[in-house]
Amino acid sequence: MSHDADRADLLAQLRQLQADQARIRNTLLERDRRFQHLARSVFRVTESERRRLARDLHDGVGQKLSAAMHRLSQLQANPALTVREHADLDALAALVADCLHDIRNLSRLMRPQILDDLGLVPALQWLFRSFREHHGLDITDDIQELGLALDDDLNTVVFRLIQEALSNVAKHAGASQVVVRLARKTSAIHVLIADNGRGCDIEQALGQGSTSQSTGLSGMQERVHLFGGTIQFHSAPMDGMQIRVSIPLPDAASPVAP
Numbered sequence: 522m523s524h525d526a527d528r529a530d531l532l533a534q535l536r537q538l539q540a541d542q543a544r545i546r547n548t549l550l551e552r553d554r555r556f557q558h559l560a561r562s563v564f565r566v567t568e569s570e571r572r573r574l575a576r577d578l579h580d581g582v583g584q585k586l587s588a589a590m591h592r593l594s595q596l597q598a599n600p601a602l603t604v605r606e607h608a609d610l611d612a613l614a615a616l617v618a619d620c621l622h623d624i625r626n627l628s629r630l631m632r633p634q635i636l637d638d639l640g641l642v643p644a645l646q647w648l649f650r651s652f653r654e655h656h657g658l659d660i661t662d663d664i665q666e667l668g669l670a671l672d673d674d675l676n677t678v679v680f681r682l683i684q685e686a687l688s689n690v691a692k693h694a695g696a697s698q699v700v701v702r703l704a705r706k707t708s709a710i711h712v713l714i715a716d717n718g719r720g721c722d723i724e725q726a727l728g729q730g731s732t733s734q735s736t737g738l739s740g741m742q743e744r745v746h747l748f749g750g751t752i753q754f755h756s757a758p759m760d761g762m763q764i765r766v767s768i769p770l771p772d773a774a775s776p777v778a779p
């Protein structure tokens with residue numbers, strides 16, 4: 522075979538390889554797109570299921586417990602009751618009040634209604650109040666109004682990130698202070714959660730997640746990546762934990778009317 526024929530043959534093979542490579546690349550991109558779509562659907566379904574359960578708890582069990590409280594206070598007002606019966610009713614009323622408090626709390630943690638009704642910033646203010654009250658955390662918050670309405674998915678993802686990070690601080694850090702910052706710069710949302718607690722070994726902490734012993738930090742990572750963002754964990758023993766997140770805003774994010 523001549524040199525020219527060899528060259529033509531090689532070129533044909535090269536073109537074939539390039540075409541195969543392009544096809545494989547397109548298939549992978551398409552699969553990646555479908556996977557993202559599916560993963561976002563799972564995320565949405567989980568949240569809407571949580572929303573439904575939160576409402577059922579609040580409106581179903583919560584309302585019934587409220588009615589029981591009302592009925593108990595009518596019984597407590599009966600002048601014919603003995604001291605013993607009074608004491609029993611008081612104990613029962615305290616128990617029901619406790620259950621009602623727990624149910625409302627659980628319902629809010631599952632999906633705070635305020636996130637759907639008033640949006641991210643008021644929902645975060647509620648979250649901070651709740652962590653201050655229930656866990657005694659000293660939270661310094663610097664939450665800037667974003668100047669635009671985030672879509673439901675982004676609202677949820679940012680809320681869940683901060684909720685998980687604060688739960689971790691309450692559970693693991695032994696910190697005396699936490700700073701939470703939220704701001705929009707150009708076309709991305711930036712979040713910082715930093716505590717001054719005991720810190721941890723990040724590799725090991727993330728590893729725990731991948732062996733499914735825990736899913737908090739790795740769950741944060743997955744969600745942020747799902748929305749095209751970046752997340753950085755920084756910590757060393759006794760150096761607290763800092764989590765920095767940046768999530769790009771979709772082009773369609775709509776400005777809020779002044």
Ligand SMILES: Nc1ncnc2c1ncn2[C@@H]1O[C@H](COP(=O)(O)OP(=O)(O)O)[C@@H](O)[C@H]1O
Pocket residue numbers: 689690692693694716718719720721726727729730734735736737738739761762
């Ligand atoms: N703010 C923090 N301070 C100290 N350690 C932390 C902090 N956040 C996470 N960790 C460590 O990382 C581990 C993994 O956290 P996470 O994935 O949220 O799982 P879980 O909270 O269920 O243990 C925790 O068990 C803890 O040891």
Ligand SMILES: [Mg+2]
Pocket residue numbers: 685688689737738
């Ligand atoms: Mg956790």
